Amino acid sequence: MAEHGTGGDATPLAGQDTDPDEGYLLANRQSEAGVRFSAFAELFDPVTFRHVDRLGIGPGMRCWEVGAGGASVPLGLAERVGPGGAVVATDIDVSWVRDVAGGPIEVLSHDVAADPPPPGAFDLVHARLVLVHVADRAEALRRMVQALRPGGWLLLEDADPKLQPLLCPDESGPEQRLANRLRNGFRTLMAARGADLAYGRTLPRVLREAGLADVQADAYFPMTSPACTLLEDATVRQIRPLLVEKGLATDEEIDQHLANVATGRLDLTTAPMISAWGRRPLT
Known part of the structure; x- marks a missing residue:
């Protein structure tokens, strides 16, 4: 269930509160969010900063980190x-x-999706695991493009759970089958909150349609990492009440899954994170 619900860096559904029945499924205010942010940093910061460095972000430039969540990306950008x-x-x-x-x-x-962009033009606007959770994605994207200086880069990174829906791609036994069934329950909860589980694959087209140039993209998902184990444990604990309330899992099944995860013998993965980038034309 180590699906990107983070946004680790995510914004609640526009216009909704983060109470138990509305809004963002994995609210920042919950204690497990810190563990999730640390796991996301370990899993995805190398990918994010490979792209940031490729785009030439360096001294004196201005960056807007959208849906920051944890501190690792702002700190890495500040170093650059x-x-x-x-x-x-x-x-x-x-x-x-x-x-x-x-x-x-x-x-x-x-x-x-609701507030004007921060003042000033930016050399880089970056959002990781954010837009998949935002109700008005088109408006959020419009505001991010608006904030770019001519020649500035927009780097969007978002999950595509439908592209690879399994927590354990090697479904070799009952432990893996239980993990995948609970992952499906998590995806059901995400979709019910308005998350677009196939959004990641649309990013290159979305950037082109926004008028950006030099659009490229790639995808990444880790497997069998200690950070995947930490992420899964924190995620399940965070959404456990809703899994039970909605009849998607029993307490006994969740206890068994957490025990299976704790052994470290499950080959856990995440949904693919698709990174796409494009440049605002100079004219």
Whole structure:
């Protein structure tokens, strides 16, 4: 069940609250969110910063990190832009990122689909595992493109759970079958909250339709990583009440799954994260 519900860096569904029955399924305010953010950083920061470096983000540049969630990406961007640059990290809930404010990093409470972009033009706008959870994705995208300077880059990274729906692709026994059944329950909960489980694959087309140039994309998903195990444990504990309430799993099944995960012998994976990037034309 180590599906990207994070956004680790995600924004709740626009216009909704994060109570037990509405809004973002994996709210930042829950204690398990910190474990999830750490796991996402270990799993996906190398991918994110490979793209950031490829795009030439460096000293003196301005970056907007949308749906920051945890602190790892804002900190990594700050290292690259240096004291002469700027990193604006925004999220509806900045609980896990507010402590890194200072120097080149500014932290703002912000709804990407409802609020104007932060002032100033940006060399890079980045959102990881965010738009899949946002109700008005088109408006959020429009605002991010609007914030780019001519020649600036938009880097979007989002999950595609339908492309690879299994937690254990090697379904070799009852433990793996239980894991995959609970993963399906998680996907059911996500879809009920308005998440587009096939959004990741649309990113290249979405960027082209937004008028961006030089669009490219790739995809990545880890397998058999200790971070996948940590992510799965935290995710299941976070959504456990809803799995039981909606009749998607029993407490006994969840206890058994958590025990299976704790052995470290399940080959757990995540939904593919698709990274797509495009440049705002100079004219």
